[in-house]
Amino acid sequence: MQTKAMQVVIVGGGTAGWLTAAIIAAHAHARQHSPLHKSSVCVTLIESPDIPTIGVGEGTWPSMRETLRKIGIREADFMTQCDASFKQASEFRQWRVDPSMSNDRYLHPFSLPSISGDSQLLNAYTTANNANLMDSGFCDSFCYQHALSTHSLAPKQITTPQYQFISNYGYHLDAAKFSELLKQHCCNELGVIFISANVVKVNNHDNGDIASVVIDKASDSNNIDSLSEVNGDLFIDCSGSKALLIGEHYGVELNSQKHILFNDSALAVQIPYKHADSPIYSSTVSTAQDVGWVWDIGLQSRRGVGFVYASDYLSHDSALQRLQTYLRDNSTLNNQQIEQLSVKKLSFTPGYRQTFWHKNCVAIGMAAGFIEPLEASALALIEQSATMVAEKLPLHHDIMPIVAKQFNQRMLQHWQHIIRFLKLHYVLSSRDDSEYWINNRHPSSIPGNLSALLSLWQHQPPSHYDIDYANPLFPIASYQYVLYGMQLRIKESITVKESQAFSELGNNDAIAKYLAPLVEHIDINKQKQQRLLSAMPTNRVLLTKMAQYGLSPI
Numbered sequence: 001m002q003t004k005a006m007q008v009v010i011v012g013g014g015t016a017g018w019l020t021a022a023i024i025a026a027h028a029h030a031r032q033h034s035p036l037h038k039s040s041v042c043v044t045l046i047e048s049p050d051i052p053t054i055g056v057g058e059g060t061w062p063s064m065r066e067t068l069r070k071i072g073i074r075e076a077d078f079m080t081q082c083d084a085s086f087k088q089a090s091e092f093r094q095w096r097v098d099p100s101m102s103n104d105r106y107l108h109p110f111s112l113p114s115i116s117g118d119s120q121l122l123n124a125y126t127t128a129n130n131a132n133l134m135d136s137g138f139c140d141s142f143c144y145q146h147a148l149s150t151h152s153l154a155p156k157q158i159t160t161p162q163y164q165f166i167s168n169y170g171y172h173l174d175a176a177k178f179s180e181l182l183k184q185h186c187c188n189e190l191g192v193i194f195i196s197a198n199v200v201k202v203n204n205h206d207n208g209d210i211a212s213v214v215i216d217k218a219s220d221s222n223n224i225d226s227l228s229e230v231n232g233d234l235f236i237d238c239s240g241s242k243a244l245l246i247g248e249h250y251g252v253e254l255n256s257q258k259h260i261l262f263n264d265s266a267l268a269v270q271i272p273y274k275h276a277d278s279p280i281y282s283s284t285v286s287t288a289q290d291v292g293w294v295w296d297i298g299l300q301s302r303r304g305v306g307f308v309y310a311s312d313y314l315s316h317d318s319a320l321q322r323l324q325t326y327l328r329d330n331s332t333l334n335n336q337q338i339e340q341l342s343v344k345k346l347s348f349t350p351g352y353r354q355t356f357w358h359k360n361c362v363a364i365g366m367a368a369g370f371i372e373p374l375e376a377s378a379l380a381l382i383e384q385s386a387t388m389v390a391e392k393l394p395l396h397h398d399i400m401p402i403v404a405k406q407f408n409q410r411m412l413q414h415w416q417h418i419i420r421f422l423k424l425h426y427v428l429s430s431r432d433d434s435e436y437w438i439n440n441r442h443p444s445s446i447p448g449n450l451s452a453l454l455s456l457w458q459h460q461p462p463s464h465y466d467i468d469y470a471n472p473l474f475p476i477a478s479y480q481y482v483l484y485g486m487q488l489r490i491k492e493s494i495t496v497k498e499s500q501a502f503s504e505l506g507n508n509d510a511i512a513k514y515l516a517p518l519v520e521h522i523d524i525n526k527q528k529q530q531r532l533l534s535a536m537p538t539n540r541v542l543l544t545k546m547a548q549y550g551l552s553p554i
Contacts, residue, residue, distance in 0.1 A: 005042045023067065087171055120517075128515060150282075160551070170376075172284070198215060237364070252353050291319075306373075356407060360400060424483075
């Protein structure tokens with residue numbers, strides 16, 4: 001016998017709201033095809049017509065491919081309608097030392113280094129690196145994706161089926177267009193009920209759960225003309241930094257992390273390419289400044305550029321000057337064109353909610369928290385949160401506190417892990433051109449668990465044992481890319497045997513024998529790089545073909 005449908009009400013649209021709606025609705029549809037499933041789910045989304053999409057943070061992780069596949073959007077349609085391009089890495093420029101060094105750059109790609117899980121090879125690498133015997137950087141030596149990223153090449157070919165790859169990838173996208181695509185897909189394909197209205201009041205049950213939200217007006221594609229109250233069993237707060245439900249209604253406070261991650265402001269702007277066929281870069285470029293850093297993202301039709309900074313160290317006017325200086329140095333726009341650009345300002349308190357799931361209310365997206373877009377974790381957190389809600393959806397009210405506890409524990413781990421990983425970038429820098437960088441290395445601003453790991457990594461390479469929970473958002477390979485990219489040196493030799501092998505540099509036979517496994521990995525990687533350089537199309541060529549011919553579904 002079919003039971004009453006569970007009513008899931010999402011307050012807030014944008015990328016967070018519509019992506020959450022799509023994930024939950026698609027998962028519910030899949031469950032309904034199971035002969036053992038006897039409950040259904042109805043998803044309603046209420047979006048204010050008065051709040052525009054922020055459109056900041058246009059990078060995704062590779063996880064977005066699986067998300068899009070599961071919710072039923074064709075990759076070619078997504079790429080075309082969202083002005084999207086391929087992202088294969090994050091590139092960091094001028095993060096390490098004196099900003100005058102033009103060659104100060106390294107990559108954090110999405111593909112794993114070939115020696116990542118081999119402790120013996122990592123030990124050999126760190127010893128060889130200490131002895132200045134490495135001719136190339138860690139990423140270039142052990143990850144073929146380095147070549148593709150630096151040459152603006154695509155991670156797949158036109159014959160590669162949708163969402164599959166030759167080189168692992170995520171996306172750069174237009175957030176406003178992505179939200180609109182998700183909205184149309186949710187309403188037309190997934191049965192999500194859309195209400196365009198403002199929430200003006202929240203009603204509680206006697207036990208403190210939310211019973212309903214009151215709206216001021218309603219007009220939607222489902223012909224709901226005169227709603228004033230929307231009832232629900234589970235309410236999801238995707239209302240952005242206003243946090244209408246979790247913050248304003250329930251009073252769950254934001255746990256500020258500004259003492260660790262100083263940045264609390266961003267300026268964002270869109271700039272054109274020089275030519276219609278200009279190369280589309282395969283990485284999110286992050287260029288450090290004396291205070292903060294500039295992101296540079298290439299879409300199909302334009303670039304998205306933004307400056308992230310700390311208002312305690314830099315005024316708005318000074319931040320705007322730095323953004324304009326970057327554009328003068330990194331675009332073909334003249335001074336007049338740069339000054340006429342529409343610059344969007346975003347202010348935020350870096351941090352996360354003390355509780356993400358309270359009573360029958362779950363916060364996702366900026367309602368749950370926000371930190372700077374370094375390493376593009378915002379959309380990944382939305383995916384993680386919405387997927388866990390969809391898979392653990394408490395169809396019986398009695399189990400909701402159990403699911404809520406699990407959700408809160410998991411999300412807290414994710415947030416703390418992200419903050420620790422982002423802080424790593426600042427702690428390893430040797431820049432001393434401002435108090436901003438010096439204070440970022442002060443022990444009082446470094447989380448204790450990160451300090452312990454840094455002490456450990458002074459004497460041994462990072463391994464998967466150093467991450468204290470399963471399925472972390474950033475695997476140990478990510479730490480290796482950043483640590484070795486930032487040129488962390490191991491203070492002492494790893495073993496007595498290795499120390500003896502390198503004590504006399506004249507002992508070429510011993511050195512050659514010791515380095516042979518590393519050289520083999522480097523040679524294999526270089527050979528693969530050369531094959532891909534000759535076989536892979538540029539990003540722009542592949543995107544043009546995808547718009548014309550699409551991709552095979554399988």
